Amino acid sequence: MSIDKETARRAAHLARIAVPEEELENLAQELSGILGFMEQLLEVDVEGVEPLTSVSPMSLPRRADVVSDGDQIEKILKNAPDSREGFFAVPKVME
Amino acid sequence: MIDLFKLTIAAARDKLRNKEITAAELTESCIGAVKASDALNAYCVKTPELAREQANKADSMLAKGNSPDMCGIPLGIKDLFCTKNVNSQAASKILTDFKPEYESTVTARLWEQGAVMLGKLNMDEFAMGSSNETSIYGAAVNPWRRNGSDKKLTAGGSSGGSASAVAADLCLAATGTDTGGSIRQPAAFTGIVGVKPTYGRVSRWGIIAFASSLDQAGPMTKTVRDSAIFLNAISGHDNKDSTSAPFTVPNFETAITGDIKGKKIGIPKEYRLDGMPDEIEKLWKDGTDMLRDAGAEIVDVSLPHTKYALPAYYVLAPAEASSNLARYDGVRYGHRATLKSGEGIDDMYARTRAEGFGDEVKRRVMVGAYVLSAGFYDAYYRRAQRVRTLIKKDFDDVYSTGVDAILTPATPSAAFGLGEMKNEDPIKMYLNDVFTVTVNLAGLPGVSVPVGLSAEGLPLGLQLIGRPWEEGEMLNIASVLESCANFKTKADKWW
Numbered sequence: 343m344s345i346d347k348e349t350a351r352r353a354a355h356l357a358r359i360a361v362p363e364e365e366l367e368n369l370a371q372e373l374s375g376i377l378g379f380m381e382q383l384l385e386v387d388v389e390g391v392e393p394l395t396s397v398s399p400m401s402l403p404r405r406a407d408v409v410s411d412g413d414q415i416e417k418i419l420k421n422a423p424d425s426r427e428g429f430f431a432v433p434k435v436m437e
Numbered sequence: 438m439i440d441l442f443k444l445t446i447a448a449a450r451d452k453l454r455n456k457e458i459t460a461a462e463l464t465e466s467c468i469g470a471v472k473a474s475d476a477l478n479a480y481c482v483k484t485p486e487l488a489r490e491q492a493n494k495a496d497s498m499l500a501k502g503n504s505p506d507m508c509g510i511p512l513g514i515k516d517l518f519c520t521k522n523v524n525s526q527a528a529s530k531i532l533t534d535f536k537p538e539y540e541s542t543v544t545a546r547l548w549e550q551g552a553v554m555l556g557k558l559n560m561d562e563f564a565m566g567s568s569n570e571t572s573i574y575g576a577a578v579n580p581w582r583r584n585g586s587d588k589k590l591t592a593g594g595s596s597g598g599s600a601s602a603v604a605a606d607l608c609l610a611a612t613g614t615d616t617g618g619s620i621r622q623p624a625a626f627t628g629i630v631g632v633k634p635t636y637g638r639v640s641r642w643g644i645i646a647f648a649s650s651l652d653q654a655g656p657m658t659k660t661v662r663d664s665a666i667f668l669n670a671i672s673g674h675d676n677k678d679s680t681s682a683p684f685t686v687p688n689f690e691t692a693i694t695g696d697i698k699g700k701k702i703g704i705p706k707e708y709r710l711d712g713m714p715d716e717i718e719k720l721w722k723d724g725t726d727m728l729r730d731a732g733a734e735i736v737d738v739s740l741p742h743t744k745y746a747l748p749a750y751y752v753l754a755p756a757e758a759s760s761n762l763a764r765y766d767g768v769r770y771g772h773r774a775t776l777k778s779g780e781g782i783d784d785m786y787a788r789t790r791a792e793g794f795g796d797e798v799k800r801r802v803m804v805g806a807y808v809l810s811a812g813f814y815d816a817y818y819r820r821a822q823r824v825r826t827l828i829k830k831d832f833d834d835v836y837s838t839g840v841d842a843i844l845t846p847a848t849p850s851a852a853f854g855l856g857e858m859k860n861e862d863p864i865k866m867y868l869n870d871v872f873t874v875t876v877n878l879a880g881l882p883g884v885s886v887p888v889g890l891s892a893e894g895l896p897l898g899l900q901l902i903g904r905p906w907e908e909g910e911m912l913n914i915a916s917v918l919e920s921c922a923n924f925k926t927k928a929d930k931w932w
Contacts, residue, residue: 345537349807357759358766359799360784368804372863375548376804379864382748383820394821398637398882402679405594411795414813415852417538420768433782434449 345374441466443606445512446663448724450878453499453509453592455748460499460509464553467511468787471607476932479592479601481516481574482524482557495551500562506669506690508551513608516557517564518544519643519656523554525670529562529644531793540727541643543654544624544669544679550670551578552734555608562761562795564619564647567869568858569597579627579852580605580928584894587931590852595868599657600627604928607738610658610667614644617750618873621885622652625847625898626658628887628924630915631657632664633873637682640675648757649680651750661886661916665689667731668908684906692909693916698732700914701842703803707743710849715898717846722887723827724844724899727921728914738840740831745824745874750806751867752821753878758798759805765793800863829879836904843915845872847898872900882908884915888922896924 345353347354352430353360361369396402424431441463444452452458452590456804468485494507519525519537526532540548548554559577561569569577577597578591579603592601596613600623603611613620615633624631628786632655635638639654646652656667671687704725709718730734767773769790774788835843849871858866876883882903889897899918903911 344772353803354808355787356810357799357803358783358786358790359794359803360787361802373804373807375862375864376751376800377807377817379809379867380752380817380821381746383745383752385755385819386742386745386824388820388823388827391823391826392821394826395822396680397697397829397878398680398682400682405682414521415539416516420538421535423742423767423771423773425891432768432775433780433785 343376345370440855442470444609445659446507446609446666449609450506450666451509454504457582460492460495460553460906461489463509464488464511467555467563467608474932477578477580477601477605477607478543478575479577479598479605479607480513480556480719481528481559482600484554485525486525488553488555491548491553495553498551505550505670506666507547508611509553511553512547513555513558513599513602515542515614516560517595517614518612519645520544520554521555524557525645526573527563528560528631529793529795530573530772530789530800532701533766539643542640542675543644547672552670554766557856558596558602558611559596560702560720562798563758564595564614565758565801566594566796566902567618567622567866568853568855569594570855571795573795576658576855577601578855580932581627581852582928582931583744584866589855590895590926591626591855592628593852594930595619596623596657598631600631603627603629603657603659605645605932607743610656610663610870612654613657613879614652615655616647617755617877618870620657621654621873621883622848622869622899624885625668625887625894626852627927628896628926629659629926630661630664630884630886630919631655632668632884632908633876633882634672635882637680638672638906638908639695640678641679642675642677646761648754649761650757651754661912661919664884665693665912687909689909689912693913695913695917695920696798697914697917700733700841701839702728702735702736702914703835703843704735705738705740705743705843705845707740708845708869714850715899716891717849718768721844721846724888724918724922727918728844731913731917731921736840738835738843740835740875742824742827742831744888745873746828746878747867749821749824749828750870750874750878752817753825755801755805756809756818759802759809760800760842760875762802765790797863825878828875830883836852837888840902842911843902845902847872847900849886851893851897877901881905884911886915886918887924888918888920889924890926
């Protein structure tokens with residue numbers, strides 16, 4: 343399947359990656375190439391085959407829903423580009 | 438005094454226990470080698486002070502007779518592992534100056550046992566690449582060069598720094614991670630041993646995630662025995678990783694007996710690719726003969742869905758990556774774009790990620806977001822998961838006939854030149870993983886063993902694929918390959 347410029351724009355938006363207008367055409371071509379490669383999968387008969395979501399032989403373990411850790415505000419914020427009063431700080435979200 | 442940095446783990450362990458050397462001496466020798474290695478660009482962060490501190494701790498452990506196998510062993514750690522208070526950036530700009538407040542389970546286990554960290558090792562950004570060229574630090578360089586040439590070659594990827602460092606004796610061994618071949622391909626390119634354990638054998642906690650259903654950490658070492666020792670040190674259940682297996686870990690080192698009489702080795706016909714170089718074909722045949730001569734039974738096997746492994750992988754891995762890498766948004770750590778007036782939080786996300794991710798990472802995150810999006814999820818993602826079931830079943834079928842391990846080439850070629858793939862289609866780079874990626878999809882253990890040299894004088898490796906949880910037997914067979922091939926050559930030192 344060939345990807346057009348609009349679809350490339352949508353993929354970039356879904357990924358939250360800013361792509362300049364003049365690079366979209368090129369991106370569309372690259373994505374088309376990669377998706378074309380994936381299209382070999384259409385040759386495989388997967389009728390009745392369950393999708394594999396885990397290779398491990400056991401089911402995921404459960405644990406009690408209790409607090410086991412916490413009180414580490416300083417450590418959690420230490421690598422933040424911007425933090426104030428014990429919170430991560432971001433640009434204004436609501437007008 | 439011998440050059441201590443050239444020792445294997447096994448030899449150093451014995452010398453340390455016999456008090457022939459101290460951890461401090463061994464570490465100092467390695468720090469010297471690392472210091473003189475900048476031309477290889479294997480280390481992106483050097484931690485000599487921490488190494489000296491850890492070596493002293495190891496010496497006091499040894500003095501008390503408390504000497505786990507890895508006690509006093511100087512290691513390099515791939516930049517994908519979070520190491521407390523030491524830069525851990527996955528070779529990405531988006532994690533600039535990220536210093537974790539915690540230690541990955543793998544490295545925590547190593548330090549508890551007295552191992553020593555020399556520094557962090559270069560890699561492809563977020564482990565996405567096969568040549569180490571997507572790193573923010575620039576490519577790691579292979580210590581090997583073609584006969585009569587001084588062209589710089591790739592050390593492979595994504596664990597290229599690890600491979601270069603081990604091959605050039607800049608540490609006794611290194612950690613790597615393998616999502617589609619990122620331990621085994623660089624190991625093959627540099628003439629060392631690299632092990633990708635069974636999925637679930639080694640905890641993924643604290644390792645920066647790429648594709649969680651495929652990622653597995655493992656050792657990169659100078660010998661098969663060293664891999665066995667190293668793997669024992671990092672294996673085992675961890676409550677912090679829900680996919681880590683609650684199984685008892687056998688002793689992998691004592692599994693190496695050198696006796697493979699009656700073992701059944703499968704040769705999969707689908708791995709004989711059109712246009713495969715003659716020297717790879719010959720290497721594979723030589724390896725087969727070595728195992729047969731050592732008493733193994735060689736059988737032809739079929740893994741019919743092999744051809745679809747790469748396209749399935751390049752749907753599944755980017756899909757998982759797009760989810761895992763959603764966390765890099767400029768809020769909690771790493772790079773944040775400087776906003777212009779009038780820009781809001783959506784601009785912050787999109788520009789932070791545009792500035793922070795390199796081209797290959799962007800490409801994969803976008804592909805991943807696309808194949809997971811409404812309308813394409815079934816056509817791509819779900820179909821790839823179903824193909825993955827068939828690929829795993831291929832292996833299950835072969836192993837159910839009593840096959841103990843499968844022998845294949847590790848890579849379709851020897852190491853290529855840095856920059857040589859620059860203008861190629863990205864798919865061409867992906868083809869590097871053609872022999873390794875099936876193992877990740879099926880969750881199996883695999884090991885790359887150096888077996889010979891190419892016509893140009895570069896190392897070539899073979900891969901053994903083991904039965905799930907049978908790393909011990911796999912390493913035993915690998916040790917036979919290792920001793921028959923007697924691959925002792927090292928790269929001539931030029932750096």
